[in-house]
Amino acid sequence: MGIKLQQLISRLHPAVIRSHSASAKADVPKGHFAVYVDGERRKRFVVPTSYLKHPSFQTLLERAEEEFGFRHEAGGLILPCTESDFVALVSNLCCPS
Secondary structure, eight states: OHHHHHHHHHHHHHHHHSOOOHHHHHTSOTTEEEEEESGGGOEEEEEEGGGGGSHHHHHHHHHHHHHTOSOOTTOSOBOSSOHHHHHHHHHHHHSOO
16 A cells, blocks of 8 residues: 555646646645645645545545546646535544544
């Protein structure tokens, strides 16, 4: 699993760093990255890089790779889920019950 995570991160890294305006970069604190969810609406979230270690987040990244790839014209990392599903996932990662 460790090697697979490293492969995901190595593919994710260039996509996340891709060209964004200075203002978009300014609101992403060190140790975090931005993602977009909910298809056409593209709601933006800034999440800690520690989420990359969680199997449920890794599964979502794998689905994103299968569905969108990590290099696409839209810019940014788009995750294939609704806003409510993403909020539920992040809530579980942040504060497991």
